[in-house]
Amino acid sequence: MVSHTYFQRKEFFEESEDTYPVWVLFGLAAGKFRFWIGEQSGEAGPGDLIFCPPGCTFKREMLSPLELHFIYFNIAGSQPFMPALQLPTVLSHPLDGKRLASNYAYLRKLHLTTDPRSFHRKQMILNDLWQLACENWEGEQQQQELSNFADSEDSLMNQAAEWLYRHAYTPFGMSELSRSLGLSPVQLTRRFRKSFRMTPSYFVKALRIRKGAGLLLETNMTLDQIAAHCGYENGFYFSRVFAQLMSVSPSKFRELNRV
Template identity: 40%
Template sequence: MVCMRSRLGMETYTPAQLNPQLILLAEWVRKEAFLHQMVQVPVWILFYVIQGQFQYQIGKHEGVAGPDDLLLCPPHTQFHRHMIRPSTFLIMNFNWFSPQGERIESDRQLVPSPVGKFVIQDMQRLASTYLHFQKLVDRIDSFALERRNFLLQDLWQLYTWEWDCAQRDLREQVDDPLMKRAEQLLRHHAMGRLSLKSISSELRLSAVQFTRRFKTVYGTSPTDYVTSLRLSKVRTLLLETQLTLNEIASQCGYENGLYLSRVFSQKMNISPSQYRQSHHL
């Protein structure tokens, strides 16, 4: 994924592209009332509701938050809340930085923007993330601080992935048999030697026509689509096997572990070794 430029001239990013730095992690259990009905702070606020219910208003977004809902409030934005039922929730204050080190303070730089209430469909994964956060709430050692940031980054990776899948499902409703055939070819050859030129020739399209048409249907270029397939398998092998990076590279279409590490770090904002270690909590 690459950053784009908004109509206002600002660079825009997916949440998965940004680097979070957690400032505060706290858990409240069966809280009966908020000490302040409105807060406005210079950092991002993330609520993960476990139990209970409360009303909220974040800028133009308002409603009722309940179990498994997540709420995101941008910096310098009024966050109104009123308890309906005693609630248990995690609260996180954090800063967000672009890959270039720019501090992100506006939701207008997020595409998609999760500001307000949003949900994660993978409830099992979300519950696992919550349990890991719970273990780290009271720890302030360097290991815990690093893992907190990783878990928060992983949450945004999951959110962006689910949003992308939902958009892809909508795009796949477009009736384009040739591009569906192209997607099947890419998926079939993704983990081996892949020539986009040969695939475009098989489809009787020029490379430019193939790329433009594929992106219209799937919202991403053929190259980026193959990369996403490969990195999905790489992540699985990192977590479920003890294979070396060179061995993983050979199974995922990369020449060697060094090149795989470069691609993985660029796309995931974390090295393969850090990714593997961070999941072995």
């Protein structure tokens, strides 16, 4: 960490764009703004972490007043204007909202402190914010790898796999997909199994349970909350499917794998 500044209510940006000699982190606790960093752009809101590498132009447009943590930092081994890392995206939205909120609360308390002990504590919090961002990026990469898995010589089944991936975490009926492809449910299942050596329902189940396993390890969500994020109606049904695929209950999985 080089410096940390906390804005309880920032109503406008003094500069619509800037370039920094070190890494910059915008940690949003409230409010929204649009951003453009290199070739990436988007809208950032509460719970988002936005990273700007050194030497990159950071353009922004205020949408609503921000509660903002503004941090300058360096990464070990990096040189000025030469980012040592290529980020998957400049924006990360950590799943563990409680942990993020706790980090923000401690940063607010330590705002404007200058003693070495307080600076060391802020450094530890910055390290954890980076870890939260990495966990989010790694989770998105794993999901992308799963989506890329579905690549066969049957172009129609590739379309089916892409559709399933997009809808996996929301309730849907398999008949909806088969109708859109002009196939009966039996034809869809047969062709999908031939292409990917699994049924469409198993493909969706694997996506959902993998996401659920990540949420069990990375968050303190209840089973009902995790079920909702994974496309299941309730925690009881999620728990039953999880145990079938993983050979262990969700609660036991969380207990065995959390450190």
